[in-house]
Amino acid sequence: MSERLRIAVTGVGIVCALGRDQDEFWAHALEGRSGFATLDLFDPSGCKTDLAAQLHDGARARRGKARRASRTDLFCMTAAGEAVAQAGLTPPAGDSALARFGVSMGSSTAGMLEAERWCREGLARGFERRPLSGVLRLPSSVPADAVADMLGAAGPRLSNMTACASSALSIAHAADLIRSGEAPGMVAGGGDALCLMTYAGFGALRLLDRRACRPFDAARQGLSLGEGAGVMVLERWDHAAARGAKPVAEFLDYGASCDAHHMTAPHPDGRGAAAAMAEALARSGVSADRIGHVNAHGTGTALNDVSEARALLEMFGAEGLGRIPITSTKSMVGHLLGGSGGLEAVVLVLSLVHQTAPPTLGWESCDGEMTALDVVAHEPRPLACDYGMSNSFGFGGANCSLVFARVP
Numbered sequence: 001m002s003e004r005l006r007i008a009v010t011g012v013g014i015v016c017a018l019g020r021d022q023d024e025f026w027a028h029a030l031e032g033r034s035g036f037a038t039l040d041l042f043d044p045s046g047c048k049t050d051l052a053a054q055l056h057d058g059a060r061a062r063r064g065k066a067r068r069a070s071r072t073d074l075f076c077m078t079a080a081g082e083a084v085a086q087a088g089l090t091p092p093a094g095d096s097a098l099a100r101f102g103v104s105m106g107s108s109t110a111g112m113l114e115a116e117r118w119c120r121e122g123l124a125r126g127f128e129r130r131p132l133s134g135v136l137r138l139p140s141s142v143p144a145d146a147v148a149d150m151l152g153a154a155g156p157r158l159s160n161m162t163a164c165a166s167s168a169l170s171i172a173h174a175a176d177l178i179r180s181g182e183a184p185g186m187v188a189g190g191g192d193a194l195c196l197m198t199y200a201g202f203g204a205l206r207l208l209d210r211r212a213c214r215p216f217d218a219a220r221q222g223l224s225l226g227e228g229a230g231v232m233v234l235e236r237w238d239h240a241a242a243r244g245a246k247p248v249a250e251f252l253d254y255g256a257s258c259d260a261h262h263m264t265a266p267h268p269d270g271r272g273a274a275a276a277m278a279e280a281l282a283r284s285g286v287s288a289d290r291i292g293h294v295n296a297h298g299t300g301t302a303l304n305d306v307s308e309a310r311a312l313l314e315m316f317g318a319e320g321l322g323r324i325p326i327t328s329t330k331s332m333v334g335h336l337l338g339g340s341g342g343l344e345a346v347v348l349v350l351s352l353v354h355q356t357a358p359p360t361l362g363w364e365s366c367d368g369e370m371t372a373l374d375v376v377a378h379e380p381r382p383l384a385c386d387y388g389m390s391n392s393f394g395f396g397g398a399n400c401s402l403v404f405a406r407v408p
Contacts, residue, residue, distance in 0.1 A: 004179065004253075005178065005179045005236060005237070006236070006237035006238075006250065007175055007178055007179070007234050007235070007236065007237065007250065007251040007252075008234070008235055008236070008237045008240040008245070008247035008249075008250060008251075008407075009232050009233065009234060009247060009248050009249040009250065009251055009349055009404070010086070010087035010088070010089075010185075010233045010234075010235055010240050010245045010246070010247055010248065011082070011083040011084060011085065011086030011087030011088075011089075011232065011233040011248070012082075012083050012086065012230070012231070012232045012233075012248065012346045012349055012350070013078070013079035013080060013081065013082030013083035013084075013086070013189075013229075013230070013231045013232070013346070014079055014082070014228070014229070014230050014231075014343060014346045014347070015055065015075050015078045015079050015082075015191075015228050015229055016035060016053065016055060016226060016227070016228030016229075016230075016333040016336070016343060017035030017036070017037075017053035017054055017055050017056075017226055017227070017228065017333055017334070018033060018035040018053075018332055018333050020055075020078070021082050022082065022086075022346070022350060026350055026354070028332075029329075029332060029347075029358040029380075030356065030358060030380045032358075032359050032361060032378070032379065032380075033332070034053075034212055034331075034332060034361055035053035035226060035332055035333045035334065036051055036052065036053050036212040036224060036226075036334065037051070037052075037053075037054065037056075038050055038051065039051065039052040039054055039194070039199075040054070040056075041054055041113070041194050042113070042116070042194075042195070042196050042199075043196075044196075044199060044200075046200070047199060047200055047203045047208075048203040048206070048208050048210065049203070049208050049209070049210045051209075051210065051211070051212065051224060052194055052199070052224065052225050052226060052227075052334060053224065053225070053226030053227065053228075053332075053333045053334030054194060054226070054227060055075075055227055055228055068133050068136075068137070069137070069146055070110065070111035070113065070114045070137035070142065070143075070193065071111075071113050071114070071193035071227075072107055072109060072110050072111060072113075072137075072142075072143055072191055072192055072193040072229075072339075073111070073137060073142060073143050073146040073147075075191040075192075075193060075227065075228055075229035075339070076105055076107075076143040076144075076146065076147050076189070076190065076191045076229045076231065077146055077147055077150050078229065079189065079191065079228075079229040079230060079231035079342075079346075080103075080147045080150070080151065080187050080189075080229075080231045081150070082231075083187065083189075083231045083232055083233045084098065084151060084187065084233060086233075086248070087233040087235075087245055088243070088244070088245050089101075089233065096152075097184070097185070097239075097243060098151055098152060098153055099152055099153065099154050100154065100155055100183060100184055100185075101151070101153045101155050101183055101184065101185045101186060101187060101233075101235075102148075102153060102155030102156035102157060102158070102174070102177060102182065102183040102185075102186045102187070103144050103147050103148040103151070103153050103155070103156075103157050103158070103186065103187045103188070104144065104156075104157075104158040104159075104160070104170040104171070104173050104174040104177070104186050104187070104188040104189075105143045105144035105147060105158070105159055105160070105167070105170055105188070105189065105190045105191075105231075106159075106160040106161065106162070106165075106166030106167030106168070106169060106170035106189070106190030106338050106339070106341065106342060107140050107143045107159070107161065107166060107167070107190050107191060107192050107338040107339060108140070108161055108163060108164070108166055108192055108198070108337045108338030108339075109192045109193055109194075109195050109197075109198055109337065109338065110137065110138060110139060110140045110141075110142055110143060110192075111135075111136075111137030111138040111139070111142055112138065112193075112195040112197055112198070113193050113194065113195040113196075114134055114135070114137050114138070115134065115135045115137075115138045116195055116196055116197065117134065118130055118134030118135050121134075139159075140159050140160075140161040140338075141159035142159075143159070143190065143191065144157050144158060144159045145157070147187060147231075148187075151187065153187060155182070155183035155185075155186070156177050156182050156183055156186070158170065158173055158174070158177075160173065160190070161338065162394060162396075162398040163337070163338070163394030163395040163396055163398050164297075164335070164337055164338065164340055164341070164392060164393065164394035164395065164398070165256075165341055165392045165393060165394040165398040165399060165400040166190055166337075166338035166339075166341065166394070167189050167190025167191070167230065167338055167339050167340070167341040167342030167343070167345075167392075168254075168340075168341025168342065168344075168345060168390065168392035168400040168401075168402055169254075169256060169341070169392075169398070169400045170188050170189060170190050170341075170342065171188045171189060171232065171234070171251070171254070171341070171342065171345055171402060172254035172256060172400060172402065173188075174186035174187075174188035174234050175188075175234060175251055175253070175254065178234060178235065178236055184235055184236055184239040185233060185234060185235030185236065185239060185240075186233075186234050186235070187231060187232075187233055188231065188232060188233075188234055188342070189229065189230050189231035189232055189339075189342030189343075189345070189346070190229065190230070190231070190338055190339045190341070190342040191227075191228055191229025191230070191231075191336065191338075191339035191342065191343070192227060192228075192229075192336050192337045192338045192339035192340075193227045194225060194226070194227045198225070198337060199225060202223065202225065205264060206222070207222045207223055207301055208222050208223060208224065208225070209221040209222035209223065209224055209300060211224075211362075212224050212331070212361065212362055213299065213300030213330060213331060213334070213335075213362065214300055214331065214361075214362030214363060214364075215296070215298035215299060215300040215305060215328035215330060215331050215360055215362075215363065215375075216296075216298060216300075216305050216309070216326070216328065216360065216363055216366055216370055216373055216375050217300075217362055217363045217364055217365065217366070218364070218365050218366060218367035218370075219364070220300045220301070220302065220305060221300075222300060222301050222302075223299040223300045223301050223304075223330070223334075223335045224300070224330070224334045224335065225334050225335050225336075225337070226330070226333045226334020226335060226336050227334075227336060227339070228333060228336055228339060228343060229336075229339050229342065229343065230339065230341075230342035230343030230344065230345060230346035230347070231342060231346070232342075232345065232346060232349065234251055237250075247407045248349060248353055248407065249349045249352055249353065249404050249405065249406060249407055250404065250405040250406075250407055251402070251403075251404055252283075252284035252285070252286060252387075252403040252404060252405055253280060253283035253284040253285075253403055254279075254280050254283065254400060254401060254402050254403065255275070255276040255277060255278065255279025255280030255281070255282070255283060255399075255400070255401045256276055256279065256398075256399065256400045256401075257272045257273075257275040257276045257279070257397075257399045258272065258396070258397045258398055258399065259271050259272025259273075259275070259397035259399070260396065260397040261397050262397070263395060263396060264395050265303050266303060266304055266307040266308075266393060266397070267307060267397065268303070268306070268307060268310075269307070269310050269311075269314075270307040270308055270309075270310040270311030270312075270314065271311075272393070272397050272399045273297075273307065273308055273311035273391065273393050273399050273401075274310075274311040274314045274315055275399070276391075276393075276399040276400055276401040277311065277312075277315045277389065277391070277401045278315060279401075280389065280401040280402065280403045281315075281389075281403065284387075284403040286387050286403060286405075288315060288316050288317075288320060289320055290386070290387050291316070291324060291385075291387050291388065291389050291403075292324065292325075292383060292384070292385020292386065292387055292388060293324065293325050293326075293327070293348070293351055293352070293357055293383055293385055293388040293389075294312070294324055294325075294326050294327070294388065294389045294390075294391065295327050295328075295329060295344050295345075295347055295348040295351070295388065295389070295390040295391070296308060296312075296326050296327065296328050296391055297328075297340075297391045297392055297393045298326075298327075298328025298329075298330055298331070298360070299328075299330060299335055300328075300330065300331070304393070305370065306368065306369065306370065307393075308391065308393065309369050309370040309372070309373055310369060312326075312372075312373065313369065313372055318372045321372050321373065321374070322372060322374055323374070324374060325357045325374055325376045325381055325383065326360070326373050326374055326375050326376065327347075327351070327357050327358055327359070327360055327375075327376045328360045328375075329343065329344050329347045329358070330344075331359075331360045331361040331362055331363070332358070332361055340392060341390070341392035341400060341402075344390050344392065345390045345402050345404070347390075348388045348389070348390040348402075348404055349404055351383065351388060352383075352385070352386075352388050352404060352405070352406040353406070355382060355383045355384065355385075355406075356380050356381065356382055356383060357376045357380060357381045357383055358376070358380055359376050359377050359378055359379055359380055359381075360375050360376055360377050361377075363375050363377040363378075364377070385406070386405055386406045387403065387404070387405050387406070388403070388404055388406075389401055389402065389403050389404075390402045390404070
């Protein structure tokens with residue numbers, strides 16, 4: 001680890017139903033607020049529920065390059081703008097630092113919401129009257145393009161679509177590019193907007209809870225969907241120091257795996273998840289007993305929560321796991337699908353910065369093997385740790401664990 005290039009996190013940005021920036025989000029998270037309300041972004045008639053963590057003022061006036069941006073694009077651009085501002089990077093002019101940075105974004109819905117509207121209006125009025133701009137934002141590569149164009153970042157540009165691990169792996173790939181010398185820094189993370197296809201799809205899979213999700217709770221009934229984005233600025237430690245930037249955290253390393261057990265169900269024993277966590281610790285040079293907080297994937301579904309609990313047990317052991325506060329951010333802001341890993345990595349960084357773990361809403365008690373978990377519930381909990389882990393596990397067995405360190 002001592003020979004590896006150190007990577008600083010110099011800025012973070014977040015936008016979701018609980019807040020339009022990190023300060024608003026953090027204040028509401030510590031208050032134990034819920035971002036769930038009645039969904040009105042589209043008509044959910046026929047779906048199992050009409051509950052979601054929707055950002056009701058998320059689509060603001062679109063001007064200039066953002067005029068034709070999708071809802072997902074706008075979320076990623078907003079979070080990236082906050083992260084870049086905190087990092088002290090200004091819009092590029094000539095040889096500015098940001099012009100040499102790259103962008104790595106993860107998403108699963110991208111411009112699906114706008115494509116759905118285009119199809120509905122085309123069927124109703126005729127497609128010959130619908131401008132093609134309505135579907136040009138559909139590809140999963142577009143959020144990265146939108147962020148790079150907004151920032152003038154001319155470095156490497158990556159788009160990742162690996163289900164619910166998408167934006168976590170985007171952060172991991174960004175770190176690889178920095179360490180390989182491809183760029184001095186990367187703007188990394190991702191986001192997703194709600195759309196009818198995924199909302200109805202999860203309903204068809206019978207995975208949605210009619211109430212707000214209750215991760216790791218004995219009475220959990222499924223997940224709840226949300227929208228938003230989480231983005232961070234990663235850069236070489238020496239590069240940040242040379243321009244006088246103060247790191248808010250350090251990105252150590254990651255682990256990734258694909259157990260390919262089932263299209264939608266995790267491996268029952270959490271083998272892929274455990275492999276990702278083990279690799280993340282090994283690559284980071286951090287022993288399991290030094291991890292002081294885990295931001296869990298924690299979806300609230302019957303299979304996922306047990307699978308993750310088994311993986312955590314294998315990784316940390318019952319005694320070790322009992323001393324690690326576990327939080328599921330999804331209990332507050334819902335499952336952002338491809339954007340969840342980026343947002344939750346940002347929340348983990350904020351937890352390390354403030355040395356506080358936000359609560360897991362709706363949790364009352366664990367059952368079975370999950371009783372080994374120390375779930376932070378009801379109110380925030382003070383931390384005293386230097387290292388934390390964020391887990392993201394997706395359909396098809398795509399798994400990613402990220403390890404960050406507190407900066408004194």
